[in-house]
Each structure stands twice: as C-alpha cells, then as structure tokens.
Amino acid sequence: MINLEAPKKAGALINQAYQAAAEVFRPISRKYDRAEHTYPSELDMFAALLDGLNSSGEGGAGAAGVRRSEKDDGPKGNRNGANLNVVLGTIEMCWGDVGLLLSMPRQGLGNAAIGSVATDEQLERFKGLWAAMAITEPGCGSDSAAITTTATEDGDDYILNGEKIFVTSGQRADAVVVWATLDRTKGRAAIKSFVVEKGTPGFEVVRVEHKLGIRASDTAVLRFENCRVPRENLLGTPEIDTAKGFAGVMQTFDNTRPLVAAMAIGVARAALDETRRILTEAGVVIDYDRPALTQHAAAATFLQLEADYEAAYLLTLESAWMADNRQPNSLQASMAKAKAGRTVVDVTLKCVELAGSYGYTEESLLEKWSRDAKILDIFEGTQQIQQLIVARRVLGKSSAELK
Numbered sequence: 568m569i570n571l572e573a574p575k576k577a578g579a580l581i582n583q584a585y586q587a588a589a590e591v592f593r594p595i596s597r598k599y600d601r602a603e604h605t606y607p608s609e610l611d612m613f614a615a616l617l618d619g620l621n622s623s624g625e626g627g628a629g630a631a632g633v634r635r636s637e638k639d640d641g642p643k644g645n646r647n648g649a650n651l652n653v654v655l656g657t658i659e660m661c662w663g664d665v666g667l668l669l670s671m672p673r674q675g676l677g678n679a680a681i682g683s684v685a686t687d688e689q690l691e692r693f694k695g696l697w698a699a700m701a702i703t704e705p706g707c708g709s710d711s712a713a714i715t716t717t718a719t720e721d722g723d724d725y726i727l728n729g730e731k732i733f734v735t736s737g738q739r740a741d742a743v744v745v746w747a748t749l750d751r752t753k754g755r756a757a758i759k760s761f762v763v764e765k766g767t768p769g770f771e772v773v774r775v776e777h778k779l780g781i782r783a784s785d786t787a788v789l790r791f792e793n794c795r796v797p798r799e800n801l802l803g804t805p806e807i808d809t810a811k812g813f814a815g816v817m818q819t820f821d822n823t824r825p826l827v828a829a830m831a832i833g834v835a836r837a838a839l840d841e842t843r844r845i846l847t848e849a850g851v852v853i854d855y856d857r858p859a860l861t862q863h864a865a866a867a868t869f870l871q872l873e874a875d876y877e878a879a880y881l882l883t884l885e886s887a888w889m890a891d892n893r894q895p896n897s898l899q900a901s902m903a904k905a906k907a908g909r910t911v912v913d914v915t916l917k918c919v920e921l922a923g924s925y926g927y928t929e930e931s932l933l934e935k936w937s938r939d940a941k942i943l944d945i946f947e948g949t950q951q952i953q954q955l956i957v958a959r960r961v962l963g964k965s966s967a968e969l970k
Contacts (some may be wrong), residue, residue, distance in 0.1 A: 574647040577655050584656040588611055588663025593932075596664040599783035600935055604775055606739060607670055607783055614672040615873075642699050648891035650822065654829040654883060661833025662840075665939050666783035668830065675736045676700040676947075677744035679823045680760060685804045690924040692799075693762060699740035700823075701731035701789055709952040711746065712755040712966075716791065718747035723798050725761060727769070727791040733946070735789025736773050741765055745791065749807060757807050762800045769794030780938035822890065824900040828883040828907035831943040835876050835911040838936045842869065845922050866920055872914045879907040898960040905953035908944030915940040 573581060591609055599607050601679050660668045668674070677698025685693065706711040716729025727747055737743060742764040750757040763770055773788040798805070846853065851865050859867035882903040889896035915937040919926035926933040959969050 571913040573655055574651070575716050576647065577652055580652055581655050581659055584659035585662070588660050592660065592663025592667045596667065596783075596932060597935065599664075599667065599670075601782075603777065604785060607667055610667060610671055614674065620764070626764065646891045647888065650825070650890040651884065651887040652744055652823055654887040657826055657829035658833040658836070658880075658886055661830045662837045663781065663833075665830050665834050665943070666781035669735055669781060669784035670739070672739075672754065673697040675740050676823050676826075677740065677742065677762075679826065680744045681762065681802065683822050684760065686803070687940065689762075689799070693742075696762075696764075697739070699734050699736040699743045699787075701734045701737065701743045701745045703731065703733045705730060705732055709949050712736070712758065714746055714748055714758055715751070716745065716747040717751070718749055718759065718761060718796075718801075720749070720798075723793070724795045724959060725798065725801065727761065727763065727796055729793040730773075731775070731789045731791075734787045734789055735784060735946070737789055738775050739783045741816070743770075743789060744802070745789075747766040749805070753807055758808040759805065760802045761796050762802065763791070763794060763796055767794055767796065780935070820947065821896050821900050824904040824953075825886040825890070825896075827943060827947045828879065828886070828900075828903040831907035831911035831940070832876065832880050832883060834936050834940055834943065835879070835907075835914040838915045838933060839873060839876060839935055841931065842918040842921050842926075845925070868917060868921060872917055875906075875910045876914060879910045882906050898957060901948070901953045901956040901960070904948060905957065906952055908950050909955070912944050 593615065595607065595609060601754055608910060657668065673695060675698050677700040678696075680700055681693050681696075681698055702714070704715060707715060707843065714729075716727065716731065718725040718727050725747075729743060729747060731737075731743075731745065734743065742762050745761045745763050746758055747761060748757045749759055757759045769792045771790045771792070773790050776786045776788070778786055794899055812868065842852065846869065851863050853866045853869055855870075856860055859870045862870075886899035886903045889899055915933070919933050919937050920935055922931065925931055928934065948956070955969065958964070959966065962969065
C-alpha cells in the first residue's frame with residue numbers, strides 16, 4: 568500500500584524547518600528583496616544548524632547528493648532517507664523565502680553535485696565547503712551538452728578557459744563546480760565537473776546580476792582564463808567513456824531537480840495559505856464537500872490551484888523517495904520539476920489576481936512570490952527541456968531522435 572503522507576520520523580525536521588521559516592525567513596523576506604546583493608547575516612546560525620542535521624544523517628533543508636552503487640549491502644525494504652528529508656525541509660524553508668534559502672552558506676547546488684558524484688576522498692576533502700554550480704554559458708543554455716568551456720590537461724593540473732553566466736551564489740560561495748569539456752570533438756561524454764575554489768588564479772567574478780525575483784540570492788557571471796585546477800578536483804573519473812556518455816555529470820540533476828521542485832512547492836503553498844486567509848476574511852467559503860461548480864468562483868479557482876499543488880507535491884516526494892531507495896529517478900525528477908515549475912507560476916499569479924489590488928501591492932508578499940516563482944520554472948532545466956526529457960524517456964527516443 569502506498570502512503571501519501573510525509574513519514575512520521577520526518578516530523579521533527581519539518582517542524583524545525585517551519586519554525587525557522589516562520590520566525591526568521593518570513594520577517595526579513597521583504598527587507599532583503601529590497602536590499603538586493605546585501606548578504607543576509609541572519610542566516611549564519613541556520614547554516615550551522617543545517618550542517619549538524621546533514622552530518623547526523625537526518626538531512627536538512629539544504630543540498631544533499633544522490634549516491635548510488637552497483638552493490639548495495641544496506642538494509643532492505645522501504646527507506647525514507649536523507650533525500651526525502653531534504654525535500655521536505657526545503658518545502659518548509661521556501662514557504663518562508665526561497666531567495667534566503669538559496670543564500671544559505673554551504674547549501675549550494677554545487678554541494679548537491681559534490682554529494683552526487685564525488686569520491687569518498689573528495690567528499691571528506693570538500694566537507695564544509697560552500698559550492699555554487701556553474702553550467703550555463705553565453706551561447707549555451709538549456710543544452711548542457713553544448714558547453715564550450717574547456718579543461719586542458721597539463722601535468723598534474725587541468726587548465727580551464729571559458730565564461731559562465733547565471734551562477735547562483737557565484738559571488739558568495741567558497742567554490743564553484745564548473746562544467747567543462749576535456750575534448751570538444753568527443754561530444755557529451757567529454758564533459759566533466761571541476762571544483763574550483765575562490766582565490767584560484769585565473770578565476771574572476773565579472774559581475775552580479777540584478778533580477779526580477781529571488782533578490783536575496785546573488786547571481787553572478789564568472790570568467791576562467793588559464794585557471795589552473797588540481798587533477799584531484801575533477802569530480803568522478805577523468806576517463807572519457809563514450810558508451811556511458813553524459814550520465815556521470817547528468818546524475819547531478821537527478822538530485823537538484825527535485826530540490827528545485829521542492830522550492831517551487833514551498834512558494835506555491837505560501838501563496839495558497841495567504842490567499843486562503845484573504846478569501847476567508849472576505850467571507851468566501853472553500854468547501855471540500857461540494858462540487859467546485861456550485862461554489863463561489865474564487866473558491867472554485869482556489870480548489871483547482873490546490874489540486875495542481877498536490878499533484879506537484881506528490882511527484883516531488885516520489886522522485887526523492889526513489890533516490891533514497893536507489894531507484895533510477897531521472898524521469899520522475901524531470902516530471903516533478905516540470906509540474907512544480909509550471910504550477911508555482913500559475914498559482915502565484917492567480918493568487919495575486921484573487922487578492923485584487925491588495926495582492927499587487929507590497930502590503931502583501933503575494934507580489935513578491937509571483938516574481939520569485941518564474942525562476943523556479945527556468946533554472947535547473949526549463950519547462951520546455953523537462954517536457955522534452957520526459958517525452959524521450961516515455962517514448963524511448965534518444966536526444967538525436969527527438970529534439
């Protein structure tokens with residue numbers, strides 16, 4: 568039998584994350600939306616808290632990796648582990664503020680990459696590092712295989728050359744996980760990821776972007792010019808395996824896409840909670856025992872939005888649960904990301920509409936959430952790319968056959 572409720576053992580984590588969101592994130596949400604590029608110093612103590620949760624194995628609201636091995640000698644049966652816990656914590660924290668969560672030290676998307684594909688030695692060496700992730704380039708967005716940043720072997724080092732854009736926490740993080748190609752003639756299989764620490768000669772933060780939403784989080788443009796990176800900072804194996812292809816670095820997305828879906832769910836739930844309060848104060852009754860078409864138009868719209876939210880929520884929990892149980896979850900991760908990304912945009916915009924002029928002003932956070940929402944449908948693979956991935960998986964087509 569399938570249980571669609573959050574596991575009971577995650578109750579303490581969910582409550583802790585909710586309290587942090589309600590007592591810290593939500594009160595300073597508008598402050599750092601207005602003070603773009605100002606580091607939220609209030610977050611430092613929560614970063615230490617999440618470090619403790621993650622190191623204890625309970626999982627927190629930050630980044631964790633999907634680690635799989637061919638031989639699994641662990642306990643058999645159903646597992647509700649760190650990946651599911653991270654997703655549940657992320658939902659609660661983003662109910663508070665998604666931009667502030669993205670600003671949490673040592674909880675960057677690069678940390679998820681390290682957690683997914685690093686060796687045991689690298690995991691230990693990079694422990695405690697705050698890592699951003701740099702994939703997108705000026706001429707390469709959704710098609711990650713078109714990366715032009717190069718990594719040239721030179722003795723015990725690799726020399727990186729190229730430019731990365733839209734790097735979340737690119738200015739504040741301690742290091743960046745950079746995707747680069749070892750040999751452009753060998754296509755996707757030659758793309759590897761490298762941990763490049765701040766202060767490395769040839770690594771430059773060019774500028775920080777001004778954005779529509781998630782303004783508490785910094786988004787940077789990075790340049791690598793003859794940047795020398797030690798060989799041991801290459802994540803995974805340096806061999807170019809054309810049979811395995813792009814699977815090594817793409818495994819990162821099996822983890823980060825459910826995380827972004829969880830962020831979208833948290834923002835959508837925040838908007839729904841606020842809109843329910845507004846409608847209730849206006850005398851609109853939302854009745855779950857009556858057909859929507861027999862209710863107030865605003866109530867009927869709210870019920871439709873809530874149904875979409877529930878679908879996205881369950882898809883996201885499924886993809887995280889599969890990761891905990893060592894099941895391939897690429898299809899489910901893309902389905903969750905596509906559904907949640909589209910849902911959060913629809914929900915937040917419709918909630919602004921339901922709230923009328925009040926929802927359009929800064930008296931409410933509804934207008935902020937509608938601005939924050941759009942990026943959740945774009946980064947870590949756009950809506951259109953997720954649909955393409957799902958179609959390829961369902962139809963059994965390769966990327967060359969279905970573009």
